[in-house]
Amino acid sequence: MLDREGFRPNVGIILINARNEVFWGKRIGEHSWQFPQGGIKYGETPEQAMYRELHEEVGLLPEHVRIVGRTRDWLRYEVPDKFIRREIRGHYRGQKQIWFLLRMAGRDCDIRLRATDHPEFDAWRWSHYWVPLDAVIEFKRDVYQLALTELSRFLQRNTRAPLSPYGTHGRHGSVRAGYARAGLDEHPDSVPDLVHQDLAHDPGPISPAQPASTERSTDD
Numbered sequence: 001m002l003d004r005e006g007f008r009p010n011v012g013i014i015l016i017n018a019r020n021e022v023f024w025g026k027r028i029g030e031h032s033w034q035f036p037q038g039g040i041k042y043g044e045t046p047e048q049a050m051y052r053e054l055h056e057e058v059g060l061l062p063e064h065v066r067i068v069g070r071t072r073d074w075l076r077y078e079v080p081d082k083f084i085r086r087e088i089r090g091h092y093r094g095q096k097q098i099w100f101l102l103r104m105a106g107r108d109c110d111i112r113l114r115a116t117d118h119p120e121f122d123a124w125r126w127s128h129y130w131v132p133l134d135a136v137i138e139f140k141r142d143v144y145q146l147a148l149t150e151l152s153r154f155l156q157r158n159t160r161a162p163l164s165p166y167g168t169h170g171r172h173g174s175v176r177a178g179y180a181r182a183g184l185d186e187h188p189d190s191v192p193d194l195v196h197q198d199l200a201h202d203p204g205p206i207s208p209a210q211p212a213s214t215e216r217s218t219d220d
Contacts, residue, residue, distance in 0.1 A: 010096065011038060012099040021126035023104075057113075059114070063106070074096040099150075099151060101151040125195045
């Protein structure tokens, strides 16, 4: 289901724990980490799609989370042609997304990457909210920055969360220099994250994203 501009309606999920750390999932067989996301099916509301994707990709149920906020409007990213299946090139441009910020109300053991027969991730971790986005495939980085920055206002109502280090121009190149502006004492990557591994798969090292052969444009 594409809109007239060639964008597929989609939801993105930023899941945080009690320490305002963010859930990251590692895509099966790839060296890229991402937030849960997925397409909105015909007849679904964005919220219904969000809960469905949350269960399919992370194994969580509605009672395991609390909605903290959502983006005001669609955020878009375009997918380079080399990641688009040949039969839909010329029609499909990318994704337009409503992003939800969710607070984890359950426990870490409630997370199940194999809740369905078609898992998206083989490992997961909690990371600093403003972790650099090097491990995200490049064409998604700007929309991640926009979503994290817009939704951080809900955290700042109740916490002393630092301002976004991404800057206002939305370019990934400003991230590292921005940590000083955000008041962070050290680069978050200097603190190792605990990786929760699906024992059926070896997640390998956490490293900058390597491109997949195609963008799975019809199911994520």
